[in-house]
Amino acid sequence: MAKLLKSRELLLAAVIVLLLTAIAWRFPGFVRPRNLANVFNDTSILIILALGQMMVILTRCIDLSMAANLALTGMAVAMLNAAMPGIPVPLLIALGVLLGAALGAFNGVLVWKVEIPPIVVTLGTLTIFRGIIFLMSGGAWINAHQMSAAFKAFPRAPLLGLPVLSWIALIMIALMAVVITRTPLGRAFYAVGGNPTAAVYTGIDVGRTRFLAFTFAGALAGLSGYLWVSRYAVAYVDIAGGFELDIIAACVIGGISIAGGIGSVGGAVLGALFFGVVKNALPVINISPFWQLAISGSAIILAVAFNARAERKKGRLILRNREAAA
Amino acid sequence: MNDATQRAVPDRLEGRWTSYLKSWETLLVAVAVFVFVINALSSPYFLNAWNLSDATFNFTEKAMIAMAMALLIISGEIDLSVAAIIALASTAMGVALQYGAGTPELVLVGLLVGLLCGAFNGWLVTGLGLPSIVVTIGTMSLFRGIAYIILGDQAFTGYPPSFAWFGQGYVWWVISFELVLFAAIALVFGILLHWTSFGRTVYAIGNNPTGALFSGVRVGRTKFILFLMTGLMSGIAAICLTARLGSTRPSIAFGWELEVVTMVVLGGVSILGGSGGIPGVVLAAIIMGLVTFGFGLANVPGIVMSIFVGLLLITVIGAPMLWQRLRERSA
Numbered sequence: 001m002a003k004l005l006k007s008r009e010l011l012l013a014a015v016i017v018l019l020l021t022a023i024a025w026r027f028p029g030f031v032r033p034r035n036l037a038n039v040f041n042d043t044s045i046l047i048i049l050a051l052g053q054m055m056v057i058l059t060r061c062i063d064l065s066m067a068a069n070l071a072l073t074g075m076a077v078a079m080l081n082a083a084m085p086g087i088p089v090p091l092l093i094a095l096g097v098l099l100g101a102a103l104g105a106f107n108g109v110l111v112w113k114v115e116i117p118p119i120v121v122t123l124g125t126l127t128i129f130r131g132i133i134f135l136m137s138g139g140a141w142i143n144a145h146q147m148s149a150a151f152k153a154f155p156r157a158p159l160l161g162l163p164v165l166s167w168i169a170l171i172m173i174a175l176m177a178v179v180i181t182r183t184p185l186g187r188a189f190y191a192v193g194g195n196p197t198a199a200v201y202t203g204i205d206v207g208r209t210r211f212l213a214f215t216f217a218g219a220l221a222g223l224s225g226y227l228w229v230s231r232y233a234v235a236y237v238d239i240a241g242g243f244e245l246d247i248i249a250a251c252v253i254g255g256i257s258i259a260g261g262i263g264s265v266g267g268a269v270l271g272a273l274f275f276g277v278v279k280n281a282l283p284v285i286n287i288s289p290f291w292q293l294a295i296s297g298s299a300i301i302l303a304v305a306f307n308a309r310a311e312r313k314k315g316r317l318i319l320r321n322r323e324a325a326a
Numbered sequence: 327m328n329d330a331t332q333r334a335v336p337d338r339l340e341g342r343w344t345s346y347l348k349s350w351e352t353l354l355v356a357v358a359v360f361v362f363v364i365n366a367l368s369s370p371y372f373l374n375a376w377n378l379s380d381a382t383f384n385f386t387e388k389a390m391i392a393m394a395m396a397l398l399i400i401s402g403e404i405d406l407s408v409a410a411i412i413a414l415a416s417t418a419m420g421v422a423l424q425y426g427a428g429t430p431e432l433v434l435v436g437l438l439v440g441l442l443c444g445a446f447n448g449w450l451v452t453g454l455g456l457p458s459i460v461v462t463i464g465t466m467s468l469f470r471g472i473a474y475i476i477l478g479d480q481a482f483t484g485y486p487p488s489f490a491w492f493g494q495g496y497v498w499w500v501i502s503f504e505l506v507l508f509a510a511i512a513l514v515f516g517i518l519l520h521w522t523s524f525g526r527t528v529y530a531i532g533n534n535p536t537g538a539l540f541s542g543v544r545v546g547r548t549k550f551i552l553f554l555m556t557g558l559m560s561g562i563a564a565i566c567l568t569a570r571l572g573s574t575r576p577s578i579a580f581g582w583e584l585e586v587v588t589m590v591v592l593g594g595v596s597i598l599g600g601s602g603g604i605p606g607v608v609l610a611a612i613i614m615g616l617v618t619f620g621f622g623l624a625n626v627p628g629i630v631m632s633i634f635v636g637l638l639l640i641t642v643i644g645a646p647m648l649w650q651r652l653r654e655r656s657a
Contacts, residue, residue, distance in 0.1 A: 114644045117597045124640040131633030258460045290478045294471025300464030304456050
């Protein structure tokens with residue numbers, strides 16, 4: 001199985017390299033290290049969110065509220081910054097992470113204690129979070145001039161040749177790789193998603209594990225909330241609207257099975273990078289950015305078809321998870 | 327998906343479950359009456375035939391799709407691409423208009439694109455055996471993406487007046503064409519689900535696909551037909567919406583898929599398949615329409631209403647589950 005996972009990520013990496021080569025053939029400037037670093041930086045937030053979503057999907061759940069969580073925490077820190085520019089940025093980030101984690105925990109409790117299906121919970125909280133942003137802000141925008149200079153500068157600040165935003169993404173990737181592969185909690189994520197019934201018999205609290213996955217995903221969404229708002233220097237009700245599905249799409253392209261229990265950090269990162277490369281390459285090769293949506297849609301369908309085939313080889317029925325678990 | 331629901335899904339006695347369903351719909355009626363009374367008391371403009379007629383436009387198009395979506399979710403699948411199908415069908419109608427299509431051709435194009443999109447979803451899910459929740463996220467991007475490729479930031483306008491009637495016309499007094507169409511569609515789907523063998527197979531598939539297969543149900547074919555129906559309803563909704571707005575933009579009906587699913591789930595259809603019914607979904611659609619309209623009259627922005635719908639969704643689903651858990655614990 002490790003081999004299979006590895007090969008799938010290799011394949012995705014090969015697809016990305018092939019894509020880059022094809023672009024470089026006509027536009028060598030695109031693959032200059034400077035530009036590739038820009039593409040990575042541009043994709044950082046999606047990578048962080050995809051890592052959070054990956055944990056949730058591994059436990060056979062789904063979180064549709066991540067983008068709304070991002071928008072809510074982003075608005076909260078932006079308003080706080082506008083009202084009290086004196087608060088240091090690290091404290092604001094910590095507050096954002098905490099608020100995001102709290103929102104994620106709310107999802108988690110509903111899934112764990114009330115046992116509402118995750119898709120229903122997060123469909124509900126998605127609209128609730130967006131509504132709360134409106135109540136908080138009264139529909140007003142927080143614009144660049146209302147934010148303090150330090151607030152906007154932090155993700156852009158260069159550090160050893162890369163912006164802080166890229167470093168945060170790299171740290172999160174490393175952190176997540178350790179959590180997923182080197183801790184009991186990481187193994188529990190796989191166990192809960194792979195076979196919940198068996199997980200119970202091995203002494204894993206399925207509900208609690210899912211709760212933790214939602215909370216961590218929420219924390220990452222909270223972190224992204226600050227990053228998004230400071231990077232684009234604007235906060236309003238609809239920021240990152242529809243982004244929740246992009247996050248899931250990145251995971252799916254990265255080979256994370258929606259039926260739970262299958263996936264890796266590398267896959268999530270590559271899935272997000274695939275999005276980033278396509279998005280950044282389109283204007284370079286002179287294709288209207290309006291093509292992006294259709295291209296990512298086709299990529300999702302192809303990735304799902306490919307995943308399903310790979311999983312069928314080892315006799316896994318992804319459509320019938322109910323029987324598989326019973 | 328969830329352990330609790332595994333326990334709750336199959337092998338239940340018929341009597342208990344229908345009575346449970348009945349109480350659900352009673353609850354929805356109570357909520358609808360409550361919302362209606364609150365609205366009537368809080369705004370003097372609410373109890374006006376024309377205003378109430380306007381209120382129906384808030385939900386009729388979404389509710390048409392919700393009818394087919396209810397069957398699809400009962401069968402254990404889901405289609406998140408419905409709003410994107412509206413966008414693509416509307417764009418196709420706009421293109422047809424540029425080539426001089428008249429009203430009948432426009433309608434035909436809308437229905438055809440809806441059917442084709444539904445067939446494509448159905449083929450991916452039943453033909454290739456892919457999980458519908460992800461595959462329809464893919465087709466959602468694909469369908470709307472095609473609309474964006476064709477339209478970019480432009481818009482199609484100039485639909486003929488005879489076409490506009492589908493979205494703006496009235497059949498009799500304050501009764502709009504859309505409302506009549508929705509009532510007819512609800513009736514057809516109600517009969518199909520509750521009084522035909524096809525409807526029984528939909529429940530059978532949702533409760534136990536393997537069991538249904540071994541009982542001689544053509545699981546794949548039934549699901550394919552359900553995807554076709556959902557596509558067709560999205561096509562019909564596209565015709566009504568395009569006619570009502572009089573224009574097509576690629577962002578048309580953005581985010582509707584989640585509202586339609588909310589309607590269906592609020593209507594008492596289990597998101598895990600196997601249970602629910604059309605009357606509940608119709609009631610949920612009316613409740614959502616009344617709430618939107620009432621909030622609009624009270625000058626409450628639409629987004630605040632989304633908080634209400636979200637809370638309603640979670641409480642309405644969560645309360646019975648919590649209740650059941652508490653009862654199990656005390657038993």
